[in-house]
Amino acid sequence: DTGVSQDPRHKITKRGQNVTFRCDPISEHNRLYWYRQTLGQGPEFLTYFQNEAQLEKSRLLSDRFSAERPKGSFSTLEIQRTEQGDSAMYLCASRPTVDTIYFGEGSWLTVV
Amino acid sequence: GENVEQHPSTLSVQEGDSAVIKCTYSDSASNYFPWYKQELGKGPQLIIDIRSNVGEKKDQRIAVTLNKTAKHFSLHITETQPEDSAVYFCAASKGYSGGGADGLTFGKGTHLIIQP
Numbered sequence: 001d002t003g004v005s006q007d008p009r010h011k012i013t014k015r016g017q018n019v020t021f022r023c024d025p026i027s028e029h030n031r032l033y034w035y036r037q038t039l040g041q042g043p044e045f046l047t048y049f050q051n052e053a054q055l056e057k058s059r060l061l062s063d064r065f066s067a068e069r070p071k072g073s074f075s076t077l078e079i080q081r082t083e084q085g086d087s088a089m090y091l092c093a094s095r096p097t098v099d100t101i102y103f104g105e106g107s108w109l110t111v112v
Numbered sequence: 113g114e115n116v117e118q119h120p121s122t123l124s125v126q127e128g129d130s131a132v133i134k135c136t137y138s139d140s141a142s143n144y145f146p147w148y149k150q151e152l153g154k155g156p157q158l159i160i161d162i163r164s165n166v167g168e169k170k171d172q173r174i175a176v177t178l179n180k181t182a183k184h185f186s187l188h189i190t191e192t193q194p195e196d197s198a199v200y201f202c203a204a205s206k207g208y209s210g211g212g213a214d215g216l217t218f219g220k221g222t223h224l225i226i227q228p
Contacts, residue, residue: 004155033215042118042201042218043156056215091155099144099163099207101216103155 003027004104006092012110013082020078021107025094032075033101034067035091036060043091043103049075082111114139116204118219126227131192133222135202136184144207145178145185146216150199159200160187163207189224197226 005024013019025032031050035043046065047057051072061067064082069075079086089106115138125131137145143164148156162169162176162185169176173192178185189196203216 006155035215040221042116042203042220043216045215045217048215099146099205100158100161101146102158103148105155108153 004092004094004102006090006104006107008107009105010108010110012112015084015111016081018078018080019082019109020076021090021092021109023075023077023092023094023104025074025092026096026102029094029096029102030072031095032069033093033095034075034077035093035103037089037091037106038087046077046090079109082109084111087111114142114204114217116202116217116219118202118222120222121220122223122225124225124227125192127192127194129192131187131189131196131224133187133200133202133224134184135186135204135219136182137204137217138183139204139206140183141206142204142217144205145176146203147174147176147187148201148203148218150201150221156201192224192226194226194228197224199223 003026007022033048034046037043046061049069064080067077089108091106093101093103095101118135146161149159150156173190175188199221201221202219205216
């Protein structure tokens, strides 16, 4: 257990519904990342925050995706109008003021 | 942007033998190279990392080597054990203060199978 907590661990939703994932990073880690991983692939970068500021977004982050980190602690990732192609594991990671990035256990999303 | 290639995609070795996984990267500005182990249904777990000012790093049965000139780095696992069976990912980044694309770029992973 790295100390990065994600909730829920599994979510099954119908196409067109909205879903929200929560991440609680390791305390005092100022950088927080979201990645997406599909079966047989490595994690792909989606976005990251330094404290409450969202500093970078990947082209993978369509306008149906929104991420927030309102108080610089926990973060949420919302997917609106889910599509079957959104089915994946969504990974959260946090980073102190050094290079090492610690991942959580991920939130599995299945869109049916 | 950065591109990381990883080989092989699957590696099967006898218990007790050594395993080697190789990665290449494209961006000469990358200076931080971690390796992660991922078990089924779990998130990636950092097992070892290396920075560009170091050529080799070892931690018990695991070692990583880096060749900056050739832009490749490798993971070496000696005396493999059944619990080493997992998917291993290499990654590259510019490090915390590197600016620009701050996150990790991952390879596609190697499924390591330890045969008893």
